[in-house]
Amino acid sequence: MQGTLREIDVQTIIHLIEFGQRTGELLIESSEGKFWFLFFHNGELIYATDTDSNLTRLRDYLHGLGLDHALDQLATSKLGINVLEYGQIWALLESKILNPCQAKAILESTILEVLFDVLGLYQGTFVFEISPALTPKLSTLKFSEISAHHFRQLQQWKYFYPIIQSINQCPILWSNDALPHLSKWIDGKTSIRQLCRYSGQSILTIGQALYDAIAAGEVSIPPLTLKVPQEVKVKSPKILCIDDSVTIGRAVEYILHNHGYQVMSISSPIKALSLIFQQKPDLVLCDIAMPELDGYELCAMLRKSSVFAKVPIIMLTGKDGFIDRVKARMVGATEYLTKPFGEKELLTTVEKYSKR
Structure with missing residues (x-):
């Protein structure tokens, strides 16, 4: 769905x-x-x-x-x-x-x-x-x-707008006697959402308490500072992730993008094969168990092309057997990353083999 x-x-x-x-x-x-x-x-x-x-x-x-x-x-x-x-x-x-x-x-x-x-x-x-x-x-x-x-x-939260515009705003305390159950955390650096986590109270309860305190002049909330998105460097490595799991593909895409990579995820290996020569990625993350065309076949096909003879290809799989590792090496895979893997493992592997 x-x-x-x-x-x-x-x-x-x-x-x-x-x-x-x-x-x-x-x-x-x-x-x-x-x-x-x-x-x-x-x-x-x-x-x-x-x-x-x-x-x-x-x-x-x-x-x-x-x-x-x-x-x-x-x-x-x-x-x-x-x-x-x-x-x-x-x-x-x-x-x-x-x-x-x-x-x-x-x-x-x-x-x-x-x-x-x-x-x-x-x-x-x-x-x-x-x-x-x-x-x-x-x-x-x-x-x-x-x-x-x-x-x-x-619906009730919307009532606080525009006095409170976001749960990411950080209140400032003007009266030491105000909000005794929250005052120890209100320092101008702690967000409304964090106040909920620290106190164990609902967002609506915290919002109402702050709204009333603002009306009484005991608390103020500075407007959010807009973050200017960083420009993606033209020379940042291009990563292509091929995985029939859309969820895994999107997660990999999100993590690597946040660390300065240009990333594209494709769930169809057939579609990937047609696009990969247009995109010319610097590194390929490829799932093994996929319908239509498995990762071994795809890797072997790419290695026959002079364009991808030396491009790092990292195989992603849920398998962890010796035979699978040997087979991955035989078709020309550079490395083997076993699912489930953590963010640190993904970044370490990509950093190792990318041109950055």
């Missing part, structure tokens, strides 16, 4: 996934290029992330619990490119740093955060891909049970 948000709204998409009891990932991309992932099991939400967070969001929640250095005690999770945070929450639970109630509260908060961001989107695209559920399953949330209440909250 895929399409544009002009054809169908996010609320209806999630309802369809729930009613169909689907298991998989919903990728939503806004018209500004921001990405969100929502994970489902039998139609119920189990986790959501926005790909910008990495572990920043989790560190905020842990800060509110007085566990600022908890993540430093854990090894990096390898549950997948979009689920690093989920894996760390499970590791914290396993290590008894978090108790089950705390872990469940954090996971439900991640879902509510993302719902707050995406339910009001009316421009962008979406892709729902059936895939195995995240494991272990720590918590579930039925969208149908919270949608009406959540939608009312969104």
Whole structure:
């Protein structure tokens, strides 16, 4: 299932996934290029992330619990490119740093955060891909049970505009006696969203408290500083990702783009074969298990061309056997990256073989 948000709204998409009891990932991309992932099991939400967070969001929640250095005690999770945070929450639970109630509260908060961001989107695209559920399953949330209440909250939030324009604004405290339950965090650098994470209170509760304090002259909120997007350097390496999983392709595209690469992802190997000679990428990321044409065949075909005789080709696969590695080398693959892989592994491999 895929399409544009002009054809169908996010609320209806999630309802369809729930009613169909689907298991998989919903990728939503806004018209500004921001990405969100929502994970489902039998139609119920189990986790959501926005790909910008990495572990920043989790560190905020842990800060509110007085566990600022908890993540430093854990090894990096390898549950997948979009689920690093989920894996760390499970590791914290396993290590008894978090108790089950705390872990469940954090996971439900991640879902509510993302719902707050995406339910009001009316421009962008979406892709729902059936895939195995995240494991272990720590918590579930039925969208149908919270949608009406959540939608009312969104409508009420609009009431604060233009006094409060964004959850990313950072309030400044003018009276030491104002907002005693929040004052220790209000320093002009902490965003409204972070105040929600630290305090464990809803965005509407925080918004109302700030709105009233602003009216009383006890708090002010400077306007957001517009960030000027960095120009992509003409000589930055061109990366082509060929993977029949649209979700993986978009995630790779997003991560590498944020680190200064020119990136294009293509889900069809046949289409990729026709475009690759036009684009002439500096490095190719290629999935192995694809319909129509597998990664081995595609790699072998590219190596027969003088244009791609020396271009690095990194094979992406869920397999981790010795035979697969040997076969990849035999068809001319430069390197082999096993799924699921983390952001750090992806960047390290691409940096190693790109011309940058």
